[in-house]
Amino acid sequence: MSKEMNLEPLSSLANGEQAVIRDIQGGRCIRSRLIAMGLMPGKELTVLNNIPNGPFIVQIDDTRIALGRGQADKIIVTKEQ
Amino acid sequence: MEKATLDKENNTQTKEIVIALAGNPNSGKTTVFNALTGARQHVGNWPGVTVEHKEGIVTRGGVTYKVIDLPGIYSLSARSPEEEIARDFLINNKVDVIVNVIDASNLERNLYLTTQLLELGIGTVCVMNMVDMTEKMGKKIDYDKVRALLGAEVVPAVASKGKGMDELLDKAYEVAQCDYCEPPRTAHHNPELELEMKRLAEKLKLKEHGKIPLRWILLKSLEGDRAAINILRNISEYNGNPEEVIASSKARLEAMLGDDLDIIIADGRYGFVSGLVREVVSKSSEIDRINLTDKIDSIFLNRILGLPIFLGLMLVTFYLTFEVGGYVAGLLEGVLESSAGYLANTLPEGVLSSLIIDGVLAGVGGVLVFLPNIAIIFIIISILEDSGYMARAAFLMDRTMHILGLHGKAFIPLIMGFGCNVPAVMATRTLETREDRIITILINPFMSCTARLPIYILFAGMFFSKNGTWVIFSLYLLGILLAILTAKLLKSFFFKSATSPFVMELPPYRMPTLKGISIHVWERVWSFISRAGTIILAASIVIWAMSTLPWGVEFGSKESLIGVLGSWIAPVFKPLNLDWAAAVALLFGIGAKEIVVSTLKVLYGTQSGAVMAAFTPLTAYTFMVLSLIYIPCMATIATIKKETASWKWTIFSVVYSMVLAYVVAFIVFRVGKLLGF
Numbered sequence: 001m002s003k004e005m006n007l008e009p010l011s012s013l014a015n016g017e018q019a020v021i022r023d024i025q026g027g028r029c030i031r032s033r034l035i036a037m038g039l040m041p042g043k044e045l046t047v048l049n050n051i052p053n054g055p056f057i058v059q060i061d062d063t064r065i066a067l068g069r070g071q072a073d074k075i076i077v078t079k080e081q
Numbered sequence: 082m083e084k085a086t087l088d089k090e091n092n093t094q095t096k097e098i099v100i101a102l103a104g105n106p107n108s109g110k111t112t113v114f115n116a117l118t119g120a121r122q123h124v125g126n127w128p129g130v131t132v133e134h135k136e137g138i139v140t141r142g143g144v145t146y147k148v149i150d151l152p153g154i155y156s157l158s159a160r161s162p163e164e165e166i167a168r169d170f171l172i173n174n175k176v177d178v179i180v181n182v183i184d185a186s187n188l189e190r191n192l193y194l195t196t197q198l199l200e201l202g203i204g205t206v207c208v209m210n211m212v213d214m215t216e217k218m219g220k221k222i223d224y225d226k227v228r229a230l231l232g233a234e235v236v237p238a239v240a241s242k243g244k245g246m247d248e249l250l251d252k253a254y255e256v257a258q259c260d261y262c263e264p265p266r267t268a269h270h271n272p273e274l275e276l277e278m279k280r281l282a283e284k285l286k287l288k289e290h291g292k293i294p295l296r297w298i299l300l301k302s303l304e305g306d307r308a309a310i311n312i313l314r315n316i317s318e319y320n321g322n323p324e325e326v327i328a329s330s331k332a333r334l335e336a337m338l339g340d341d342l343d344i345i346i347a348d349g350r351y352g353f354v355s356g357l358v359r360e361v362v363s364k365s366s367e368i369d370r371i372n373l374t375d376k377i378d379s380i381f382l383n384r385i386l387g388l389p390i391f392l393g394l395m396l397v398t399f400y401l402t403f404e405v406g407g408y409v410a411g412l413l414e415g416v417l418e419s420s421a422g423y424l425a426n427t428l429p430e431g432v433l434s435s436l437i438i439d440g441v442l443a444g445v446g447g448v449l450v451f452l453p454n455i456a457i458i459f460i461i462i463s464i465l466e467d468s469g470y471m472a473r474a475a476f477l478m479d480r481t482m483h484i485l486g487l488h489g490k491a492f493i494p495l496i497m498g499f500g501c502n503v504p505a506v507m508a509t510r511t512l513e514t515r516e517d518r519i520i521t522i523l524i525n526p527f528m529s530c531t532a533r534l535p536i537y538i539l540f541a542g543m544f545f546s547k548n549g550t551w552v553i554f555s556l557y558l559l560g561i562l563l564a565i566l567t568a569k570l571l572k573s574f575f576f577k578s579a580t581s582p583f584v585m586e587l588p589p590y591r592m593p594t595l596k597g598i599s600i601h602v603w604e605r606v607w608s609f610i611s612r613a614g615t616i617i618l619a620a621s622i623v624i625w626a627m628s629t630l631p632w633g634v635e636f637g638s639k640e641s642l643i644g645v646l647g648s649w650i651a652p653v654f655k656p657l658n659l660d661w662a663a664a665v666a667l668l669f670g671i672g673a674k675e676i677v678v679s680t681l682k683v684l685y686g687t688q689s690g691a692v693m694a695a696f697t698p699l700t701a702y703t704f705m706v707l708s709l710i711y712i713p714c715m716a717t718i719a720t721i722k723k724e725t726a727s728w729k730w731t732i733f734s735v736v737y738s739m740v741l742a743y744v745v746a747f748i749v750f751r752v753g754k755l756l757g758f
Binding site for chain 2: 026028029030031032033034035036037038040048049051053054055057060061062063064065066067068070071
């Protein structure tokens, strides 16, 4: 059943789409920083602002977090229907 | 006399309770600090030395509390300089109570830090701040349950309205008094990890270490925290290298659990926190998802409107500073000139009157008149920061900053640099990598700070009256351009690594409070005034004395001491057509850039005629360019040394700016000449 999960990078999501974080790639340092800010695998997020080729804003609970595109590429999510 | 000694005795008897304020950025920590201490706070030793924290004193019911404001942090993992400062302070100093400021509307994320603070075993009071917001959002929090689940005191509060502050202090007092209170609850970690920690404690034969729990030392050592590992080595009676034991434990656990230990530990903490949040928060109504912040962001962060709005705001800032501020400064200058005239007529002629009029009034007054301009800049910077817009500006500038190999967050210290480079250099601590920090620190002095503003206004007013504002604008742009070039240069020669990660919280928009803004602005304005009363006053007197001595020479002439000094260094500036007085002004200006103006005012007098005769519009512009670039002021140099922890980069900063200033000024002068100016 879990085979149907469609893993994709956060950066491929459009404005307003919701997703669940499945994995965070990248170095130890940045992972622990993202986690401390609330970007933890299992959490649900909403894309608020995806500027093409530019930075990214997501909302988790009541926090808005701006991410560089490079980071958004490394956060693996599954889209919510 | 008798009463004074009595008071003193009483003071030594009353107990002082040390409170450390900890919390996430944007949790309202500064608001709590301001609400507690009001104006009774100070920022170390302005000017000159950098400070790591703000302190304030508050008394209630005969008890004195010393409140220390730690930097805003998301975690205690010591992965950034701010986290390191906070951790070191908490484990190395005598802290009676930690007051953990929690944004109640964002409980889960904030409690993640709380779990780590509780592990330290220091008495903790959790302040649930902004509870009015949570109610508006339709959330109900059961504070008694939070208290029970955390095993720590909980105080609901609205710091911006001063609510809950008295209760906070009372609870802090209680917590400080109880030595044998039940320890707070901490997160239970993965069973394998818990077991391993037990085994390690036995194997390494750990002794107690003051008040810091062994569990914290072990957990942090496994996370790879250097400070914890150092403590561990000191308290271990194991016949081998404890560090190796920790490393092999860590590797074994990671292999067994299939993930980094950091993640496993974080998972344990979040597990504890989300369980707690589920228990204590009930939603009374569905939250309205489109709130005010989203509405404002849809305009300010709009794909098309965002950048033009930002640039518009910058232009408005510029206009207010120079046109409105300049108008008020002009009025002050009138007052200064007429009082100089009045004093000249009333005081008996002699050394004393010369000291007061030519020395103090010219040197100090000549700088103080620019207070309105400086205050306006700081008011605007405070509003940008407190409202939450600054983070948006950083977001908007991210793409532009990528051209420099930096990212959006590095933009915030640069904007702050337009106020003062010293706090701006300290603000680089929020950047993730050392490379980014050093680049942002080294380009910061090219942001025209308010101390350079008097120089610009003075010369622009005299030589470019109609286009004055545009001339000043060109200097700001030149500074930005040089910052860009320098960043490029550093990135391609010294720091070749890829662009570092960009992660930044965008706080909800908040209406800046008058109290918050005034405390912030007053701090800066006071620093300017006290600089005028100390270093600028001292410099003015020295310059006056050097212009008067040896006895009998004409004031400020080539034969005076200052003239002799000037003629030694003047040859350097000959190719730029600047005279010895300009050279001396730059030399003294290293102490503080305002002294450039003080020197010229002392040497040439408060009337503009003498200065007008000594410069042409072209040499005036060349001189402004030099003043912009030539060296960071002493306070900034000291801060650069402290923040980079490197003599190499500090010396680089000084030498590089001197060379760059000379080259750019030379080009400006020669090209200007060719163009017939």
